Structure formats: C-alpha cells, structure tokens
Amino acid sequence: xxxxxxxxxxxxxxxxxxxxxxxxxxxxxxxxxxFSLNSGLYQRFPxxxxxxxxxxxxxxxxxxxxxxxxxxxxGLSVALLSTVLAVPAAKALSRAVLPGKxxxxxxxxxxxxxxxxxxxxxxxxxxxxxxxxxxLYTVALGHVVVCLPFAISILLPRFExxxxxxxxxxxxxxxxxxxxxxxxxxxxxxxxxxxxxLLTFTxxxxxxxxxxxxxxxxxxxxxxxxxxxxxxxxxxxxLALSSLILxxxxxxxxxxxxxxxxxxxxxxxxxx
Amino acid sequence: MGSxxxxxxxxxxxxxxxxxxxxxxxxxxxITLSSSNSLGTLPAPTASGRFLHRHxxxxxxxxxxxxxxxxxxxxxxxxxxxxxMSFWSMSGYDMVRTPTLGNYAAxxxxxxxxxxxxxxxxxxAIATGVTVILSYPVAYYVAFHVYRHKMLWIILLxxxxxxxxxxxxxxxxxxxxxxxxxxxxxxxxxxxxxxLQAFLYSKTAVTIALAHAWAAFAIxxxxxxxxxxxxxxxxxxxxxxxxxxxxFWRITLPLSLPGVVSAxxxxxxxxxxxxxxxxxxxxxxxMMIGNLIQAQFGPINNWPMGAALSLVMLMAVxxxxxxxxxxxxxxxx
Numbered sequence: 001x002x003x004x005x006x007x008x009x010x011x012x013x014x015x016x017x018x019x020x021x022x023x024x025x026x027x028x029x030x031x032x033x034x035f036s037l038n039s040g041l042y043q044r045f046p047x048x049x050x051x052x053x054x055x056x057x058x059x060x061x062x063x064x065x066x067x068x069x070x071x072x073x074x075g076l077s078v079a080l081l082s083t084v085l086a087v088p089a090a091k092a093l094s095r096a097v098l099p100g101k102x103x104x105x106x107x108x109x110x111x112x113x114x115x116x117x118x119x120x121x122x123x124x125x126x127x128x129x130x131x132x133x134x135x136l137y138t139v140a141l142g143h144v145v146v147c148l149p150f151a152i153s154i155l156l157p158r159f160e161x162x163x164x165x166x167x168x169x170x171x172x173x174x175x176x177x178x179x180x181x182x183x184x185x186x187x188x189x190x191x192x193x194x195x196x197x198l199l200t201f202t203x204x205x206x207x208x209x210x211x212x213x214x215x216x217x218x219x220x221x222x223x224x225x226x227x228x229x230x231x232x233x234x235x236x237x238x239l240a241l242s243s244l245i246l247x248x249x250x251x252x253x254x255x256x257x258x259x260x261x262x263x264x265x266x267x268x269x270x271x272x
Numbered sequence: 273m274g275s276x277x278x279x280x281x282x283x284x285x286x287x288x289x290x291x292x293x294x295x296x297x298x299x300x301x302x303i304t305l306s307s308s309n310s311l312g313t314l315p316a317p318t319a320s321g322r323f324l325h326r327h328x329x330x331x332x333x334x335x336x337x338x339x340x341x342x343x344x345x346x347x348x349x350x351x352x353x354x355x356x357m358s359f360w361s362m363s364g365y366d367m368v369r370t371p372t373l374g375n376y377a378a379x380x381x382x383x384x385x386x387x388x389x390x391x392x393x394x395x396x397a398i399a400t401g402v403t404v405i406l407s408y409p410v411a412y413y414v415a416f417h418v419y420r421h422k423m424l425w426i427i428l429l430x431x432x433x434x435x436x437x438x439x440x441x442x443x444x445x446x447x448x449x450x451x452x453x454x455x456x457x458x459x460x461x462x463x464x465x466x467x468l469q470a471f472l473y474s475k476t477a478v479t480i481a482l483a484h485a486w487a488a489f490a491i492x493x494x495x496x497x498x499x500x501x502x503x504x505x506x507x508x509x510x511x512x513x514x515x516x517x518x519x520f521w522r523i524t525l526p527l528s529l530p531g532v533v534s535a536x537x538x539x540x541x542x543x544x545x546x547x548x549x550x551x552x553x554x555x556x557x558x559m560m561i562g563n564l565i566q567a568q569f570g571p572i573n574n575w576p577m578g579a580a581l582s583l584v585m586l587m588a589v590x591x592x593x594x595x596x597x598x599x600x601x602x603x604x605x
Binding site for chain 1: 328329331332333334335336338339340342343346347349350351353354357406407409410412413414417423425426427428429430431432434435436437438439440442443444446447449451452453455456457460484487488537538541542543544545546547548552562565566569575578579582585586
C-alpha cells in the first residue's frame with residue numbers, strides 16, 4: 001500500500017525527540033543495576049569500584065528467599081485465577097449481545113483507575129470487619145482485583161480479532177459449544193492467554209500497595225524491599241535484588257506484550 | 273461480521289447459520305438438520321442446554337458472572353463499608369458506630385486537610401499535564417512516522433509501566449539522593465560546590481517521579497486515538513491546500529482529543545491518591561493526601577477518619593475531572 005507523500009516525509013526533529021523520550025524512560029531505572037555493581041556503600045559518582053559482592057551477599061539472606069517464595073506463590077495463583085476469570089468475561093464482552101455492556105465494562109475496568117491505596121484500605125476494612133487474618137491469601141485477593149482489568153484488556157482484542165466464521169463452521173459441522181471453544185476458539189486466543197498469564201504474574205509479583213495494606217506476617221518481595229529501605233547498610237544488596245527483579249520483570253512483560261500482539265493487526269492494548 | 277442481519281439459531285449441536293432471507297427454522301428442524309450433517313451419534317440436547325443456547329444474552333451474563341461476582345465482592349462491599357465507616361468515630365482505641373458527620377466536619381474545618389488535598393490535586397495535575405504534553409509528540413511520531421517497527425516502538429515505550437512501580441520510584445531516590453547520582457556528578461563536573469537539597473524530599477521530586485512513572489502509560493490512549501484517524505481526511509485537507517500546521521490544528525488534534533482526555537484521566541485519578549512516591553521522595557514538603565490516609569490506617573489508627581478522607585479524595589477527583597471535561601468541551605467549540 002503506497003503511503004501518500006504527506007506522511008512519508010522524514011521528520012528528524014520528531015524522531016530525535018521520540019528517541020530522547022524513550023531513553024529518558026529507561027535511564028533512571030538503569031542506575032539501579034549500575035550502582036548494584038558499586039563496591040562502596042553509597043550511590044555516587046565516581047563509583048568506588050566494581051564488585052559482584054552484593055549479589056553474593058543476597059544468598060546469605062534467608063528472608064529474601066522466603067519473600068521470593070511468597071511472591072512466586074501469590075503471583076502464580078493470581079495469574080491463573082485472573083486469567084481463568086478473564087477468558088469467559090472477555091468472551092462475553094466481545095461476543096454476546098449484552099444490554100448494559102458499557103457500564104459493565106466500566107465497572108470491570110474500575111480498578112485500573114481508582115487509586116490502589118483506596119482499594120487497599122477498602123479491602124482492609126472489610127477483611128478486618130470479617131475477622132479474617134491478613135495473609136498471603138488476602139494479598140492474592142487484592143492482586144486479582146488489580147489484575148483482572150489487565151487480563152481482560154489483553155484478551156478482549158484477541159476475541160474481537162478472532163475469525164468468527166471458523167466457530168460458526170465448527171458449529172455447522174456439529175461440534176458442540178464446549179468443543180468448539182477448545183478446538184477452535186481457544187487455539188485462536190492462546191497467545192492472548194499466554195500474554196495474560198505472563199502479565200498478571202508480573203504485575204502481581206511487582207505489586208506493592210495492596211501487599212502493603214493486606215499482607216500479614218509473610219512479606220512479598222516488594223514488601224521486603226520496603227521494610228529494608230530504612231537501613232542504609234542494606235541499600236547496596238537491595239539494589240542487587242532490585243536489579244534481578246527488574247531484569248526478570250522486563251523480560252516477562254516484553255514476552256507478554258509480544259504474545260499479546262502476535263498476529264494482530266490492530267494496535268490497541270487498552271481497549272474500551 | 274454483519275451478524276445483525278443473520279439469524280443464529282441455537283441448538284446443543286451448535287449454531288446454525290441461516291440465510292437472512294430464509295424462513296426461520298424451528299428448534300426441532302434445526303436439531304435434525306445439524307445432526308444429519310454430523311455422524312448422527314451426538315447426544316440428545318438437554319432442556320437446560322437448549323435454553324441457554326437460545327438465550328445468548330443470558331449465556332453472556334453467565335460467562336461474565338464469575339468475574340462480576342468477584343469484583344462485586346471485592347469492590348462494592350468494601351466501598352459500601354468504607355462509606356459507612358466514614359460516619360463512625362473513634363473513642364480511645366474503639367470504633368463508635370453511632371453515625372456522625374464529625375469526620376467530614378473536621379475535614380472541612382481544619383485547614384491541614386484542605387491544604388493537603390489541594391496540594392495532591394496540584395501535584396497530580398502538573399505531573400499529568402506535563403506527561404500528556406510531552407508524550408503527545410512521541411505518540412504522534414509512532415502513529416504517523418514509524419512504519420516498520422511500530423510494534424517494537426510501542427512495546428519499548430510501554431514496557432516500563434508494567435514493571436515494579438516501587439522499584440522505578442526507588443530508582444529516583446538513587447538518582448536524586450543527597451549524595452546521589454545527580455548531585456555527585458554535578459559536583460564532579462564542578463558545576464556546584466555542595467550537594468543541592470532541592471531535589472530529594474520535595475514536591476518537585478514527587479512531580480518528576482510521577483511524570484516519569486506514568487509516561488509509559490499516557491502514550492497508549494493518545495497513540496490509539498491518533499492511529500484511528502482516517503488518513504483520507506488529511507489527504508483531502510492537503511489537496512485543498514492546507515499547510516501541515518493547519519492540518520494538525522484542524523484535523524489531527526481535534527480527532528485525537530478523546531485520547532488525550534482519557535490519558536489525562538487514566539493518569540490523574542491514580543496519581544492524586546498515590547502513596548509510594550510521596551512516601552519515598554516527598555519528605556514533609558512533598559506529603560500528599562495518600563500519606564495522610566495511610567497514616568490514619570497505620571500509626572494514627574483512626575480508621576473512620578481514613579475512610580472519610582478516602583471518600584473526600586475520590587469526590588475531589590471527580591469534581592476536578594468534571595471541570596477538566598467541561599474545559600475540553602469549551603475548547604473544542
């Protein structure tokens with residue numbers, strides 16, 4: 001398709017600006033891995049020397065492993081739960097003729113907009129009135145609420161983009177609804193399901209504010225980092241820990257977004 | 273595609289597509305039709321199954337119900353209780369459940385609350401405004417000037433948003449710290465003698481960090497709305513002799529305004545109530561309403577007051593949002 005001349009003109013200023021913007025997005029974050037290699041206790045230039053010692057020190061910290069285990073448990077359950085809930089919801093929102101679809105979509109997307117703090121305290125109020133002790137379960141509940149809109153917004157375009165006539169053909173050939181879903185619809189939306197699992201896992205793994213209000217004695221990794229921040233001597237090993245978390249998160253989210261867009265021509269991520 | 277004028281008839285065997293002009297089949301016919309198409313060994317449809325298939329709407333609600341139940345339990349009940357609790361009061365360590373307007377009266381009377389609230393609205397509005405303005409050209413560039421690696425651009429630009437908020441704010445502490453990366457390099461270059469204190473623990477630090485943390489997200493809705501613009505409008509304008517600047521002002525900008533507005537809301541509402549950034553970078557001067565709410569549920573231990581403050585904050589955000597919407601309406605005219 002030949003693009004008309006008016007859009008083809010290269011705009012160097014705009015390109016330079018966009019590249020500068022992208023660089024600015026990443027530079028502050030890069031200071032974390034950079035200073036995690038610094039042998040000194042303080043994060044300043046010139047750096048005192050290069051060391052991997054802070055990473056080695058991480059392995060001597062038992063609580064780090066406990067927190068990691070907690071975060072993995074919560075993350076995996078949240079990813080599974082929110083994706084399992086989101087698949088039928090996204091199917092309904094994209095397919096069925098639903099009176100009140102707009103308000104329902106709005107309600108489902110609410111956690112995306114309402115400050116996490118308010119959600120955290122509102123859930124805390126109910127949980128404590130019910131007399132339920134705070135635990136990893138309550139954290140997971142909070143995370144499911146946070147993750148559901150993300151899972152649905154990733155899956156929705158998948159359902160909308162899927163070729164409906166394949167499903168109709170399957171139905172015409174006598175397949176029932178259940179098998180039509182597993183043999184036709186599901187392979188079609190599979191990249192979206194993988195993307196949703198990866199993204200919700202990462203969001204839960206990195207989430208702080210819900211965990212801050214809803215966790216009991218078992219800390220998740222972000223909670224652990226938060227409580228250690230007030231000790232200056234643990235700062236460098238926190239930087240090492242944070243670098244590892246950042247690398248893992250970036251890799252997972254990159255994969256997730258790649259899957260989410262695989263084979264799709266439209267470009268919306270947050271659909272409304 | 274075009275399912276409005278096609279007729280879907282549900283059977284347990286699946287849906288049968290009927291030509292729009294054909295007379296409607298009844299349930300019995302439909303079933304025989306579809307089973308004769310198959311090997312004829314399919315189980316007989318159950319009554320409830322037939323009922324569900326015939327009511328696609330009902331089936332839709334059924335598919336949605338698990339999500340809606342979870343969200344209703346986790347949103348409506350908590351917010352209902354938060355609302356109720358905001359009318360309670362504290363007596364020593366105990367909550368008194370007699371309804372009173374005391375918390376709201378205190379919020380109105382004591383200037384500290386109003387000051388914190390308006391500071392939070394200001395900080396969030398400035399951070400959001402700056403972010404939206406700065407990300408617009410980037411979204412524009414990717415929408416109109418990138419052809420080959422569009423997907424990669426969008427992924428790279430939005431990637432940071434999905435990763436740990438806590439760590440991205442933590443990074444700013446490393447950068448802006450008293451002896452941090454910025455101050456030490458400025459000193460190393462001989463530009464300043466002693467570390468500047470202006471950066472860390474201030475409103476400025478909070479604003480910068482908020483803008484940076486949300487920029488990756490603000491780009492998305494703007495980009496989507498720019499991408500949707502029908503290029504033939506621009507071609508028509510060009511053919512009719514409009515300059516690029518006029519094309520932008522008269523076509524691109526107005527048509528992308530919905531994206532700008534939703535970017536504004538998607539960032540403004542959560543940032544007003546942010547807790548992590550002011551707690552980590554704000555200091556006393558950069559404290560926001562979120563810190564006060566957290567304190568009510570933590571060290572101050574006045575949950576009813578915390579509930580009232582949360583609701584007042586949400587109302588203030590709603591009012592600010594309505595004003596913003598009205599303003600954009602006026603501008604559009």
